[in-house]
Amino acid sequence: MLRLRPTLPDVLEIAGRRVPLVATRRTTARMVRLKANSVSGAIEISLPPRGGEAAALALLKSHHDWLAAKVATWPRPIPFAPGFIIPIDGAPVLIDWQAGHPRTPALLADRLRLGGPAESLGPRLERWLKARAKADLEAATQRFADQLGRTVARVSVGDPATRWGSCAGWNRPEGARIAYSWRLILAPAFVRHAIAAHEAAHLVHPNHSPAFHALNRALDPRAQDARRWLARHGAALHWVGRPF
Numbered sequence: 001m002l003r004l005r006p007t008l009p010d011v012l013e014i015a016g017r018r019v020p021l022v023a024t025r026r027t028t029a030r031m032v033r034l035k036a037n038s039v040s041g042a043i044e045i046s047l048p049p050r051g052g053e054a055a056a057l058a059l060l061k062s063h064h065d066w067l068a069a070k071v072a073t074w075p076r077p078i079p080f081a082p083g084f085i086i087p088i089d090g091a092p093v094l095i096d097w098q099a100g101h102p103r104t105p106a107l108l109a110d111r112l113r114l115g116g117p118a119e120s121l122g123p124r125l126e127r128w129l130k131a132r133a134k135a136d137l138e139a140a141t142q143r144f145a146d147q148l149g150r151t152v153a154r155v156s157v158g159d160p161a162t163r164w165g166s167c168a169g170w171n172r173p174e175g176a177r178i179a180y181s182w183r184l185i186l187a188p189a190f191v192r193h194a195i196a197a198h199e200a201a202h203l204v205h206p207n208h209s210p211a212f213h214a215l216n217r218a219l220d221p222r223a224q225d226a227r228r229w230l231a232r233h234g235a236a237l238h239w240v241g242r243p244f
């Protein structure tokens with residue numbers, strides 16, 4: 001993938017928002033393709049290995065209304081900044097920052113109290129959420145693995161754009177490695193734990209066969225509800241901690 005030289009604009013004005021345009025060349029692309037990515041918040045355009053800029057501009061023009069309708073449904077960014085409300089466990093929580101508050105974040109019902117330097121508020125809040133996500137998902141994964149009599153070598157959290165969880169090395173003697181999106185801590189607990197059940201079921205079945213789904217349901221009967229919740233609200237979780 002090569003980044004295109006700036007013959008196309010970097011930013012588009014769509015539906016009253018400034019939306020980045022990300023153009024990439026793909027060796028396998030035969031024609032120009034357009035995508036409104038509600039997770040990254042960008043208009044993505046893929047071009048063949050050479051040329052295509054004129055076709056891309058024409059496509060952007062002819063699809064303006066379609067793009068505007070898509071962008072209008074995108075979530076709004078919620079920055080990690082004082083006074084903003086972020087979801088934790090699916091419930092709204094006010095970021096209650098004041099210089100005089102204790103530096104360590106404390107979740108007090110519907111507000112997250114923290115002090116320390118204002119400049120480092122964002123990174124500190126993200127670290128705190130990641131740690132909370134890891135602790136919760138590690139415990140949930142371990143519970144399911146114990147039920148199944150399987151070993152998990154490592155549970156980690158990251159920030160993947162397209163997956164909520166992944167399970168690698170299911171048949172390694174030392175146990176599998178399971179990774180989650182830290183953003184699951186923003187979702188209701190039943191959603192997070194259903195994802196943990198899904199990944200734990202992969203400790204037994206490294207596929208999405210009927211046997212896998214039966215085991216997944218046995219571990220957590222709300223697997224389908226969780227998928228539905230994420231299909232509806234998942235993109236918005238990616239806009240938490242994003243500046244305007």
Ligand SMILES: [Zn+2]
Nearest residue numbers: 198202207208
């Ligand atoms: Zn899976």
